[in-house]
Amino acid sequence: MTVQVLNRRREVSSLLDERKRKILAAVIDSYIVTGEPVGSKAIASLPDIKVSPATIRNDMAVLEQLGYLEQPHTSAGRIPTYSGYRLYIDELMNAKALSDEEKQLLDDCLDVDVPTADALIESASKALSELTHCATVVKNISPKFSVITKVEVIPTGKRMYVLLMITSSGNIRNKVCRLEFDLTNEQMEFFSRYMAENLQGVSVDELSEEIIENLVAAMGTYMVTLAPLLKGVCELAEAFRDTEIKVSGEKNLLARQDISSAQIAQFLENKNEVVKNMLDDSFGDLQVVFGEDGGFVIENSSMIVSKIKKDGRTAGTLGVIGPMRLDYAKIIPYIEYLTGRITELISDEEDDEDKDI
Amino acid sequence: MTVQVLNRRREVSSLLDERKRKILAAVIDSYIVTGEPVGSKAIASLPDIKVSPATIRNDMAVLEQLGYLEQPHTSAGRIPTYSGYRLYIDELMNAKALSDEEKQLLDDCLDVDVPTADALIESASKALSELTHCATVVKNISPKFSVITKVEVIPTGKRMYVLLMITSSGNIRNKVCRLEFDLTNEQMEFFSRYMAENLQGVSVDELSEEIIENLVAAMGTYMVTLAPLLKGVCELAEAFRDTEIKVSGEKNLLARQDISSAQIAQFLENKNEVVKNMLDDSFGDLQVVFGEDGGFVIENSSMIVSKIKKDGRTAGTLGVIGPMRLDYAKIIPYIEYLTGRITELISDEEDDEDKDI
DNA sequence: GTTAGCACTCTTTTTCTTTGAGTGCTAATT
DNA sequence: AATTAGCACTCAAAGAAAAAGAGTGCTAAC
Numbered sequence: 001m002t003v004q005v006l007n008r009r010r011e012v013s014s015l016l017d018e019r020k021r022k023i024l025a026a027v028i029d030s031y032i033v034t035g036e037p038v039g040s041k042a043i044a045s046l047p048d049i050k051v052s053p054a055t056i057r058n059d060m061a062v063l064e065q066l067g068y069l070e071q072p073h074t075s076a077g078r079i080p081t082y083s084g085y086r087l088y089i090d091e092l093m094n095a096k097a098l099s100d101e102e103k104q105l106l107d108d109c110l111d112v113d114v115p116t117a118d119a120l121i122e123s124a125s126k127a128l129s130e131l132t133h134c135a136t137v138v139k140n141i142s143p144k145f146s147v148i149t150k151v152e153v154i155p156t157g158k159r160m161y162v163l164l165m166i167t168s169s170g171n172i173r174n175k176v177c178r179l180e181f182d183l184t185n186e187q188m189e190f191f192s193r194y195m196a197e198n199l200q201g202v203s204v205d206e207l208s209e210e211i212i213e214n215l216v217a218a219m220g221t222y223m224v225t226l227a228p229l230l231k232g233v234c235e236l237a238e239a240f241r242d243t244e245i246k247v248s249g250e251k252n253l254l255a256r257q258d259i260s261s262a263q264i265a266q267f268l269e270n271k272n273e274v275v276k277n278m279l280d281d282s283f284g285d286l287q288v289v290f291g292e293d294g295g296f297v298i299e300n301s302s303m304i305v306s307k308i309k310k311d312g313r314t315a316g317t318l319g320v321i322g323p324m325r326l327d328y329a330k331i332i333p334y335i336e337y338l339t340g341r342i343t344e345l346i347s348d349e350e351d352d353e354d355k356d357i
Numbered sequence: 358m359t360v361q362v363l364n365r366r367r368e369v370s371s372l373l374d375e376r377k378r379k380i381l382a383a384v385i386d387s388y389i390v391t392g393e394p395v396g397s398k399a400i401a402s403l404p405d406i407k408v409s410p411a412t413i414r415n416d417m418a419v420l421e422q423l424g425y426l427e428q429p430h431t432s433a434g435r436i437p438t439y440s441g442y443r444l445y446i447d448e449l450m451n452a453k454a455l456s457d458e459e460k461q462l463l464d465d466c467l468d469v470d471v472p473t474a475d476a477l478i479e480s481a482s483k484a485l486s487e488l489t490h491c492a493t494v495v496k497n498i499s500p501k502f503s504v505i506t507k508v509e510v511i512p513t514g515k516r517m518y519v520l521l522m523i524t525s526s527g528n529i530r531n532k533v534c535r536l537e538f539d540l541t542n543e544q545m546e547f548f549s550r551y552m553a554e555n556l557q558g559v560s561v562d563e564l565s566e567e568i569i570e571n572l573v574a575a576m577g578t579y580m581v582t583l584a585p586l587l588k589g590v591c592e593l594a595e596a597f598r599d600t601e602i603k604v605s606g607e608k609n610l611l612a613r614q615d616i617s618s619a620q621i622a623q624f625l626e627n628k629n630e631v632v633k634n635m636l637d638d639s640f641g642d643l644q645v646v647f648g649e650d651g652g653f654v655i656e657n658s659s660m661i662v663s664k665i666k667k668d669g670r671t672a673g674t675l676g677v678i679g680p681m682r683l684d685y686a687k688i689i690p691y692i693e694y695l696t697g698r699i700t701e702l703i704s705d706e707e708d709d710e711d712k713d714i
Numbered sequence: 715g716t717t718a719g720c721a722c723t724c725t726t727t728t729t730c731t732t733t734g735a736g737t738g739c740t741a742a743t744t
Numbered sequence: 745a746a747t748t749a750g751c752a753c754t755c756a757a758a759g760a761a762a763a764a765g766a767g768t769g770c771t772a773a774c
Contacts, residue, residue, distance in 0.1 A: 115517065115533040115534065115535040116533055119533075149513055149514075150511065150513065152511070154507065154509070154521075154523065156506055156507065156523050156525075156527055156529075157506075157525065157527060160472060160527050162523055162527070162529050164511075164521070164531075166511065166513050166519055168513075168514065170513055170514060170517050170519070170533045171533070172513075172519050172531045172533065174521075174529045174531065176472040176473055176476075176527045176528070176529065177472065178470075178472040251622045251625055251626065254611070254618050254619075254621070254622045255619065255622060261611050261618050262611075262612065264611070265608045265611045265612060268608055269608070
């Protein structure tokens with residue numbers, strides 16, 4: 001992998017020398033701040049650029065040919081293309097190391113008193129949304145790392161029952177069921193026992209309809225009365241999976257007028273599916289996705305996501321969705337720091353709390 | 358009340374005669390459809406208007422003086438003012454009676470199989486949002502009409518407990534608590550008993566911090582260990598109250614470009630407080646609110662809400678939020694029909710299901 | 715290889731004109 | 745007395761023309 005990158009770099013080194021890289025970085029830096037096309041003069045006036053506008057124009061023409069920059073029209077400055085941004089993020093920008101104050105700020109945002117890992121991630125998401133003025137996206141760790149610890153049914157009224165499912169990560173979902181008949185104590189006890197015997201320790205990720213059907217089939221005489229409850233159990237597992245991914249702070253996107261609100265509305269419609277698909281793909285620890293990459297449908301926007309790990313395995317994801325012209329050099333360190341801290345915290349927690357899982 | 362209305366009507370009858378009322382209605386009808394200022398010529402060409410444009414111009418000038426119409430600029434047609442809309446809705450429009458098909462359609466949208474009244478209202482809200490392409494607002498009935506039937510604590514891990522609160526309307530909220538110490542069986546039993554004795558039958562609307570504090574104080578030796586759980590109980594009651602009001606389908610508002618998306622974003626920020634304040638006010642069975650009436654901050658938009666009743670008392674609310682130029686003549690009957698049906702259904706349900714509450 | 719100079723392009727802004735919908739008023743009509 | 749035709753007037757919207765200006769690419773000089 002590294003070798004490939006080196007090769008490629010050497011290959012184009014004549015075309016993309018150090019100065020051109022510097023110019024490209026300067027163009028993108030400026031564009032991120034102003035949102036306006038950047039001209040050769042503006043670049044030439046920067047302190048660490050020692051060449052004339054004419055030279056910069058020549059270089060910019062090359063950068064355009066290479067596909068890193070483009071012109072909205074002939075007599076305008078340049079704006080970055082998707083590939084331009086990609087190169088910028090991968091190689092050109094200099095990520096600002098976090099100051100101690102910033103670290104402190106981020107630490108303060110993390111609500112460590114919260115009882116579940118998902119809630120911890122949630123608090124990070126909220127903080128990130130406020131700090132970056134972007135929407136945030138979260139993939140909770142629970143479905144991957146938690147198993148069912150308890151399934152219970154509680155009568156609440158005539159033929160009304162509440163079905164509960166609790167997982168080892170301390171999450172809980174419930175569903176109100178109206179049955180055709182009232183259950184006897186004996187039936188309810190059987191149900192509890194049957195669930196404990198067959199579902200305890202099963203991951204909610206694995207609890208398929210098939211498993212439920214088998215359980216129903218093996219239930220003997222209880223089948224008729226209890227089958228609806230088992231259907232409810234199935235729905236509860238689904239509820240866990242459905243809430244795995246959360247997009248929030250969408251209102252931040254509405255404020256930006258470089259993103260069409262129609263596209264945002266459309267994205268919000270089916271955000272969960274869209275984002276789910278994206279996060280399912282395996283990727284490195286940090287990924288930046290642009291525009292319509294892999295079905296991500298908002299033009300002129302980008303998504304930065306980073307993995308949260310537990311026991312060395314990928315556990316969850318945290319990131320932001322915002323306009324293309326994000327302050328990547330600041331936001332990427334933020335996200336990396338937050339996911340890093342969360343990774344630490346949930347490992348600590350394991351030692352501290354979850355021994356008995 | 359009726360007398361007042363008659364008096365007022367007679368008073369202005371010279372200024373606002375039948376023809377002017379007809380013209381005002383026609384202007385608003387047209388404006389609702391086209392969104393464009395309406396001129397005298399357009400009105401004159403309507404089949405049931407028998408007078409010339411000149412006459413209509415004179416009448417329109419009067420209607421403008423009375424504050425029912427206004428001109429965006431001198432040489433434009435007229436558009437309705439808030440008072441114009443108000444008069445239109447109160448007296449002028451002819452609400453279209455629902456056809457049997459429409460009734461059928463609305464009935465089909467109501468998911469009567471749903472186990473709680475709140476879920477029934479929710480299904481109506483969803484349908485309404487789709488039919489009207491507006492945002493919908495719902496005030497659930499549960500906090501007013503339901504009492505606590507069960508408070509339970511379930512251990513889920515080391516020092517981790519799930520606290521449950523179930524109400525007579527079949528709703529449930531839960532909260533994960535991390536305690537400083539593990540509870541003994543005896544402590545948990547005491548807690549269940551204590552909750553059953555003191556909170557069963559209490560309305561979640563009434564469950565104040567004060568009550569909880571008194572309960573904590575009267576708990577004797579259990580105070581130290583169980584106080585955090587009681588605090589959790591308090592939060593659960595709050596969770597019930599907080600979810601009382603729901604605004605959904607906001608994306609429908611984004612699509613309309615006659616409403617500023619900045620204002621929508623701002624409204625979404627604190628929608629619950631805003632709407633809560635509005636619905637708290639006592640009003641007739643159906644209320645229409647415009648623009649910034651009573652703190653409702655979206656310019657150029659209106660909110661139509663109607664009450665849902667149970668046992669003759671106001672129980673909940675259902676309505677829509679949309680642009681000013683709504684098809685009131687269609688939507689108001691929709692809302693009235695839906696709230697009427699829900700009122701019927703939840704009374705039926707009482708006979709059928711909730712005898713034991 | 716770099717740069718100054720310059721002609722050229724194309725958007726943006728401004729100004730001016732035209733068009734047309736719609737009004738208010740007056741005088742004629744019913 | 746109410747209604748209507750006629751007409752001058754207003755003003756936004758659309759269009760046309762002109763000016764400004766930012767930025768480029770190319771050529772020739774350094």
